[in-house]
Amino acid sequence: MSKYAEQILNLIQSSREHLTAEQIYFRLKQSCPKLVLATVYNNLNQLHRQNRIRKISVEGRPERYDRTDRHDHLVCVRCGRLSGLRLPDLTAQLQAQLSEEILSYDLKINCICPDCMTKETENQL
Amino acid sequence: MSKYAEQILNLIQSSREHLTAEQIYFRLKQSCPKLVLATVYNNLNQLHRQNRIRKISVEGRPERYDRTDRHDHLVCVRCGRLSGLRLPDLTAQLQAQLSEEILSYDLKINCICPDCMTKETENQL
DNA sequence: TCCAAAATTAGAATAATTCTAAATATATTA
């Protein structure tokens, strides 16, 4: 595994922030000023092909990169904020209803995050 | 609701194909040659804001537009093929484990579609 | 040390989507 691949993987695994490629780029750039965005994308794609990281797509926003340990997500429909959440594994329950073999699943629960909720109530005054 | 908004909504509601903006554009263009892609996007965004349609994001592929009746999706991790699937509603089960109010959820089950499965087995010969 | 393979860089290219401003169409009201 290449120098940058390793650093990118570490960053993703040690963070629960669901970083975008650009965010990863800016963080690593601090300590490796030569790093270039394309390298980040290259490595992210490789790591993804190797199933070492997963991608989370949120409507109209850039892809987020995440650890592969099983967990679900809460998405704020207002601001797009994403937060991890470990609900019980549904694989068995779902598999019982399907003929195709389930490789994994992505569960995103749409809600309004506390911040946006506050804003909305304020605006109603 | 505008002329095109209506047609777009009809198309989405009457199809189970999870069309992209471009596909919608080409279909409607047959009968309305003046139609322009930006109009499709405008109307899709409006319909979406009004909760009349939903968006499905699949990694690295353009957004798909879908009806709002509750259902889940099977995604082929090889070719991106998306198919609708009505599994029992999990809202209550999930809500029981969350403090935030669930507005809705998106469940995408990753598998390998029959076509891609066939291809893979063939290649192994 | 020399070579081949892998990784990285720079920057152009592409794809999807949004934006802006002008043009049209539709509705409203005097």
Add this chain to the structure above:
DNA sequence: TAATATATTTAGAATTATTCTAATTTTGGA
């Protein structure tokens, strides 16, 4: 009905995210 306001559509430029290509650099053996 004419005049005006409002909403919709168009055309095409702009933006954003991402990929691609080719040149360059780095790395790890023979």
